[in-house]
Amino acid sequence: MPRPIIIAPSILSADFSELGAEIERIDAARCDWVHCDVMDGHFVPNITFGPDILKAVRPRTKKLFDVHLMIAPVDPYIEAFAKAGADLISLHVEAGPHAHRSLKLIRSLGKKAGIVLNPQTSETAIEHLLPFVDLVLVMTISPGFGGQTFESSLLEKIRRIGAMIGDRPVDLEIDGGCTPENAGAIAQAGANVLVAGSAVFKGGPTAYAANIAAIRQAAEDAVGLRA
Numbered sequence: 345m346p347r348p349i350i351i352a353p354s355i356l357s358a359d360f361s362e363l364g365a366e367i368e369r370i371d372a373a374r375c376d377w378v379h380c381d382v383m384d385g386h387f388v389p390n391i392t393f394g395p396d397i398l399k400a401v402r403p404r405t406k407k408l409f410d411v412h413l414m415i416a417p418v419d420p421y422i423e424a425f426a427k428a429g430a431d432l433i434s435l436h437v438e439a440g441p442h443a444h445r446s447l448k449l450i451r452s453l454g455k456k457a458g459i460v461l462n463p464q465t466s467e468t469a470i471e472h473l474l475p476f477v478d479l480v481l482v483m484t485i486s487p488g489f490g491g492q493t494f495e496s497s498l499l500e501k502i503r504r505i506g507a508m509i510g511d512r513p514v515d516l517e518i519d520g521g522c523t524p525e526n527a528g529a530i531a532q533a534g535a536n537v538l539v540a541g542s543a544v545f546k547g548g549p550t551a552y553a554a555n556i557a558a559i560r561q562a563a564e565d566a567v568g569l570r571a
């Protein structure tokens with residue numbers, strides 16, 4: 345039985361001038377998680393927000409805050425994101441030499457831990473980290489910006505990581521360029537958590553529910569999760 349499909353809108357594509365209201369809207373539009381992209385202008389060539397903003401919007405929903413850290417170094421900020429209300433904190437394996445230590449730190453703070461791979465990073469880089477993670481996130485674009493095109497050559501890597509995870513209680517997430525058109529292939533490759541920024545927020549608030557439902561339906565249909 346495949347794992348349930350989780351749709352995680354990336355608030356990178358939200359209207360930042362009303363971020364709290366946007367989070368309430370995607371919650372009402374039946375998202376599962378809220379994907380929060382933290383960028384430092386150093387690890388990636390863009391800057392977004394830090395723990396204070398997350399803390400300010402945290403009370404707007406009860407849904408899981410999936411915090412994707414695109415920062416280096418990571419360790420000095422993990423506790424601040426945990427205190428700000430992150431439920432799951434993911435860091436890039438490329439962000440430093442001590443991912444193992446960082447993942448254990450996240451778990452010691454009572455949070456779920458995730459490891460992220462850039463498109464060019466082989467799955468062997470995280471093989472020995474699997475006992476220490478609750479989620480593997482495969483980047484299907486180069487991180488830094490929303491609105492890029494899904495790299496379909498990475499479907500095979502998603503498949504290999506799914507096989508590597510096997511029966512472990514580890515979610516497999518993809519991030520970048522997900523749409524209703526490719527969500528089926530993504531789910532078939534073994535991903536169960538689908539991040540989508542532009543495909544959720546396009547068309548404005550009245551379209552959010554239909555946008556989320558379209559991605560969910562395509563993914564669920566592809567893996568036989570709909571009767």
Ligand code: DX5
Nearest residue numbers: 487488490491520521541542
């Ligand atoms: C990019 C971020 C993604 C991005 C996805 O670095 O990690 O979460 O916002 O946006 P779309 O779905 O538009 O590719």
Ligand code: ZN
Nearest residue numbers: 354381412519
């Ligand atoms: Zn992300």
